[in-house]
Amino acid sequence: PVQRIDIVSIFPEYFAPLGLSLVGKAVASGLLAVDVHDLRDWTHDRHRTVDDTPYGGGAGMVMKPEPWGEALDALVDPEQPPVLVVPTPSGVPFTQALAHEWAHEPRLLFACGRYEGIDARVMDHARTRMQVREVSLGDYVLNGGEVAVLAMVEAVVRLIPGVIGNPESLVEESYAEGQDGLLEYPVYTKPASWRGLEVPPVLLSGDHGKVDAWRREQSLDRTRARRPDLLAAEGAVADAS
Numbered sequence: 105p106v107q108r109i110d111i112v113s114i115f116p117e118y119f120a121p122l123g124l125s126l127v128g129k130a131v132a133s134g135l136l137a138v139d140v141h142d143l144r145d146w147t148h149d150r151h152r153t154v155d156d157t158p159y160g161g162g163a164g165m166v167m168k169p170e171p172w173g174e175a176l177d178a179l180v181d182p183e184q185p186p187v188l189v190v191p192t193p194s195g196v197p198f199t200q201a202l203a204h205e206w207a208h209e210p211r212l213l214f215a216c217g218r219y220e221g222i223d224a225r226v227m228d229h230a231r232t233r234m235q236v237r238e239v240s241l242g243d244y245v246l247n248g249g250e251v252a253v254l255a256m257v258e259a260v261v262r263l264i265p266g267v268i269g270n271p272e273s274l275v276e277e278s279y280a281e282g283q284d285g286l287l288e289y290p291v292y293t294k295p296a297s298w299r300g301l302e303v304p305p306v307l308l309s310g311d312h313g314k315v316d317a318w319r320r321e322q323s324l325d326r327t328r329a330r331r332p333d334l335l336a337a338e339g340a341v342a343d344a345s
């Protein structure tokens with residue numbers, strides 16, 4: 105499983121929350137090391153410059169290759185190269201399957217882009233010495249990769265055996281859904297009546313068969329309403345309802 109995570113950013117303070125909760129506990133227990141680095145540590149000019157204007161023109165700025173190249177030189181152990189993960193709107197979709205895959209990697213290095221992006225040659229050069237994964241968290245644009253890296257680190261670290269007292273194996277779980285690639289059903293707890301709203305009686309019936317049937321129906325209804333794309337993939341399930 106993952107033993108070491110490195111993060112490179114011009115806003116390292118963004119990652120203070122990692123010291124809390126889940127990831128914090130895992131680090132404290134020695135399960136893994138998480139080190140955050142300031143990209144500007146690999147600049148040499150008085151202004152610690154990390155960006156410049158884009159070749160070919162256009163608005164915005166591009167992150168210079170030199171600081172990134174030197175940061176990777178310093179952080180990548182050729183004996184045990186990390187998977188380099190770069191959040192970007194133009195990446196492949198980040199999925200629970202990818203989170204599982206990365207949870208098995210001994211080392212991960214997350215690169216936080218800003219501005220219009222990182223000079224493309226940085227990833228081209230990185231590919232000569234490590235696996236590079238440009239991934240998207242969704243079809244929207246953030247100002248930088250930091251928030252995306254926080255999300256991905258949480259998604260990966262929670263899968264590491266022993267981190268949240270989870271079973272000692274990276275059991276393959278279907279991502280964020282209930283059964284068969286459908287969305288989770290609605291959940292309830294005490295009190296049975298709250299502000300005039302009742303818990304669905306079937307859930308108080310003690311009839312587990314009925315409860316399971318009700319939950320499946322709820323998952324199907326929700327998936328049809330919110331994620332018809334998942335049903336396309338689960339055609340068989342839809343027919344079986």
Ligand SMILES: COC(=O)COc1cccc(COC(=O)c2cn[nH]c2)c1
Pocket residue numbers: 190191192193216217218219220221222223227238239240241242243244245246247248249250252
């Ligand atoms: C090669 O990679 C790069 O150059 C990355 O550069 C950037 C530039 C701006 C913002 C980001 C952060 O990612 C997202 O906005 C994002 C990811 N998922 N959905 C939105 C990254």
